[in-house]
Amino acid sequence: MEATKTLDCKGLNCPMPVVKTKKALSEMKPGEILKMEATDRGSKSDITAFANRTGNELLEVKEEGGTFIFFLKKK
Template sequence: MTDVIKEDQVLDCSGMLCPMPVVKTSKAMKELQSGQILKMVATDPGAPPDMEAWSRQTGNELLRSMTEGGKFIFYLRKK
């Protein structure tokens, strides 16, 4: 990881199960300006495929998806 992504907002969805991480992410993204980046943290093992599908469906860009310390971390850029 040589490039650092600077998020504009952080959303912690730890402990939430589907569909709440997607619902909360959708709500948070609506508050951002176009081009801003949301960092979303989740513990739900279903979050990676859910966020990939959500990104495709909404047109918001999934910049990076990774696992760190048992948590799934996503960086999403608002379209």
């Protein structure tokens, strides 16, 4: 998937992936796509909840060798 911006949250733990994702999205335009990578084992649930609550759409989540890759569409 083509992303407008990529954010590396690997090695960071809760709450930082959510906080940094929020900050990155706030610097983007509606419809743009953020690719975020995280290793926090809670991040799959956390980013899903974050997306549900904020209205930013979680387009895709995949896991590659312990890294979660999220694609979020800015509201």
